[in-house]
Amino acid sequence: MALIISFVGGYLFLIEGTGVMLVQLGIFILIATPIMGVFTCFVMFLWKKDFIYALLSAFILATLFYSWTGS
Amino acid sequence: MPELTPYYQTFILLFTGSILAGLLGSLSGLGGGLIITPFLVYLLHVDMPLVRGLSLIAVIATSTSASSVYVKEGHTDIKAAILLETATTLGAVVGAVIGVYLFGSFLSLAFALVLLYTAISSYFANGATSNEVISSGYVLKRIPLGYFVMFISGVLSGILGIGSGALKVIALDKIMGFPFKVSTSTSNLMIGVTAAAGAGVYFRKGYIDVPLALPIFFGVVLGAFFGAKLLPKTHVKAVRNIFNGLIILIAIQMIYKVFA
Numbered sequence: 001m002a003l004i005i006s007f008v009g010g011y012l013f014l015i016e017g018t019g020v021m022l023v024q025l026g027i028f029i030l031i032a033t034p035i036m037g038v039f040t041c042f043v044m045f046l047w048k049k050d051f052i053y054a055l056l057s058a059f060i061l062a063t064l065f066y067s068w069t070g071s
Numbered sequence: 072m073p074e075l076t077p078y079y080q081t082f083i084l085l086f087t088g089s090i091l092a093g094l095l096g097s098l099s100g101l102g103g104g105l106i107i108t109p110f111l112v113y114l115l116h117v118d119m120p121l122v123r124g125l126s127l128i129a130v131i132a133t134s135t136s137a138s139s140v141y142v143k144e145g146h147t148d149i150k151a152a153i154l155l156e157t158a159t160t161l162g163a164v165v166g167a168v169i170g171v172y173l174f175g176s177f178l179s180l181a182f183a184l185v186l187l188y189t190a191i192s193s194y195f196a197n198g199a200t201s202n203e204v205i206s207s208g209y210v211l212k213r214i215p216l217g218y219f220v221m222f223i224s225g226v227l228s229g230i231l232g233i234g235s236g237a238l239k240v241i242a243l244d245k246i247m248g249f250p251f252k253v254s255t256s257t258s259n260l261m262i263g264v265t266a267a268a269g270a271g272v273y274f275r276k277g278y279i280d281v282p283l284a285l286p287i288f289f290g291v292v293l294g295a296f297f298g299a300k301l302l303p304k305t306h307v308k309a310v311r312n313i314f315n316g317l318i319i320l321i322a323i324q325m326i327y328k329v330f331a
Binding site for chain 1: 128131132134135138149154156157160161163164167264267268269271272274275279281282284285288
């Protein structure tokens with residue numbers, strides 16, 4: 001999915017000189033993929049009532065949030 | 072045929088180099104970050120701070136495309152990954168925040184040492200025991216030490232913009248006693264999350280150059296894809312030896328440049 005969007009964006013960017021936003025979106029989706037993986041784990045552990053691991057997942061998400069927003 | 076603009080030339084160079092990095096990375100199982108960094112620094116003269124942001128993109132791309140295969144095989148220990156990622160992501164953020172202030176020569180030296188270390192540990196690794204039987208109830212040992220090594224691997228990942236997979240595998244395999252296959256696929260999953268944590272800091276500081284990231288992203292994914300297809304037909308040992316020889320050469324070159 002990230003690849004497709006970046007591909008379209010990349011085509012526009014190279015041929016038309018536009019599409020930088022699409023390229024950026026594609027790369028954002030790429031970076032978001034592992035983050036979404038952790039989020040899925042968080043939901044899964046909550047679902048199974050495994051609260052220790054849910055807490056650990058939440059801690060990772062908080063670290064990632066700090067990294068991306070600086071707060 | 073229109074005349075090539077500088078960006079087109081850079082695009083094609085980066086794309087070709089990234090295919091090679093993805094190919095070698097997935098064949099040797101050591102990831103794409105180690106080849107793409109010296110390629111960007113020495114052949115394209117990209118500044119070291121920018122290189123780390125770009126290399127993290129390559130690392131995330133390799134880890135994500137390999138994970139989809141590994142997780143399906145079922146050897147990935149998700150719980151262990153979550154537990155240890157608390158250490159690696161924290162380490163990566165600390166590393167990236169420190170890394171922004173470090174000098175180029177120090178970074179090159181540290182990078183060269185990581186390359187040498189990777190080559191040596193890969194040479195002495197007992198190799199891919201492809202028919203290893205994985206018992207479901209492996210007992211873990213030395214968890215605090217493993218956790219600490221994971222934190223260090225996160226810091227290195229953040230400072231240098233690499234996945235530091237070699238160190239992660241050592242922590243899982245040699246220190247904590249995970250089966251080899253579980254170590255490699257769990258480490259691969261963790262690399263993506265660690266790199267995403269480091270990438271945030273570099274992105275905020277404006278060190279991820281989107282037009283340059285694009286050909287790297289395409290190239291690495293393409294290279295890793297062909298690598299996965301070629302893997303059954305290649306002699307893993309031979310590829311590893313080529314890869315090790317290459318990174319030792321790069322390491323010597325980097326150390327020489329720092330002291331020259």
